[in-house]
């Protein structure tokens with residue numbers, strides 16, 4: 001009843017008439033109850049990009065004085081207050097340079113996007129644009145025990161959490177200093193690693209930093225099986241090397257996840273001399289099309305040459321699709337409806353094919369792997385391998401999954417009970433048999449740590465490419 005004050009006598013009478021105890025029930029609603037819709041968050045993403053992103057950042061992480069609008073700091077500021085408090089504060093003071101210039105609808109949409117980005121579930125009805133109604137929604141950083149309305153949708157789509165998801169044995173030892181970089185170079189952030197048929201390891205790193213824009217360095221490096229540097233190429237071609245695949249011909253495929261200044265949003269096929277054999281997508285054009293990509297995350301090539309690209313890196317915005325091309329690079333079809341329900345995708349971050357040709361899509365935002373046939377028919381979803389940033393399947397159908405994001409607190413990466421690391425099991429039965437824990441002492445502090453990209457050589461040696469630690473770690477059996 002804490003909001004009784006704000007509802008006028010007429011309103012209260014109407015509520016009382018309309019539905020007896022509904023009011024009390026409404027007053028205890030929280031942001032965990034599905035208080036906005038997917039469509040609204042999508043509109044909000046656009047409005048956010050136009051009106052807020054220049055100060056608060058693309059990833060809501062804040063810049064300079066503009067505070068983060070996602071993550072622990074933001075949530076602890078607002079936890080215990082209501083959506084009306086956040087709405088009024090935002091509407092009357094933001095955008096900082098021209099407060100109250102958006103419509104009430106647009107503010108509600110932006111806040112729907114902010115809720116989505118913070119990991120609160122979508123529901124059936126839109127976030128209201130009136131403060132009286134928003135006052136009934138409490139902001140809670142932690143999910144209240146009995147609340148499951150909207151979040152239940154994702155939980156229901158994902159299988160029940162195993163009793164002890166981080167308990168499998170770790171039969172591996174890690175070596176973080178295996179690769180000898182060429183003189184004068186240090187490794188940047190990487191999510192792209194692969195091993196060719198000769199056992200040579202290929203790494204695409206982000207030019208000593210987390211972005212190659214403006215860099216003259218060669219981001220694609222070849223090492224021999226002992227970790228000695230052989231050669232590098234690719235300078236000036238890519239902005240943000242993201243997903244790597246090495247095909248049966250030892251061609252190196254790479255996606256570029258960013259687009260600006262006439263570069264990026266492309267998929268490259270190189271031979272092992274560094275020659276560009278093919279490009280898919282249009283350089284610098286980030287768009288959903290049959291010959292363009294928005295944010296291409298990952299690529300895999302089947303034995304018959306069929307190409308699959310996973311497109312869409314941002315939750316709540318842009319595509320979440322799989323695009324299929326034939327061996328000549330001609331568009332065949334695409335699929336992927338954005339959302340949490342079974343068969344839907346939100347952030348298709350990584351791809352792998354099993355020996356039977358099933359396509360494993362690591363949907364990071366939805367904390368699961370969704371498995372499709374090559375025509376896009378949904379087969380099943382597995383949540384027992386954690387929150388997938390990278391997936392790899394070897395020729396014996398052993399599945400390796402890198403979880404670089406699971407976090408306890410509400411907000412980005414919220415996945416309570418799950419720890420980061422590499423989970424290993426069967427791509428046939430779905431059983432998880434081994435778990436290599438991430439070594440980051442305080443994973444809840446940041447959005448990523450440990451391996452994002454993963455590849456396994458013919459002898460079972462695992463390579464994990466890390467964004468935060470700027471390193472590729474080699475794991476061998478004890």
Ligand code: HEC
Pocket residue numbers: 048051052053054055056065066067068069073074077089090093094095096097110
């Ligand atoms: C010109 C830069 C700028 C723009 C554009 C801008 N903000 Fe801000 N925002 C700030 C700054 C600086 C602060 C911190 C100072 C303050 O609290 O007033 C802030 C604070 C906030 C806060 C309070 C955060 C907290 O935890 O206390 C919210 C919420 C917010 N902004 C939302 C928005 C939204 C939503 C938009 C887009 C509609 C937006 N801002 C656009 C600069 C900006």
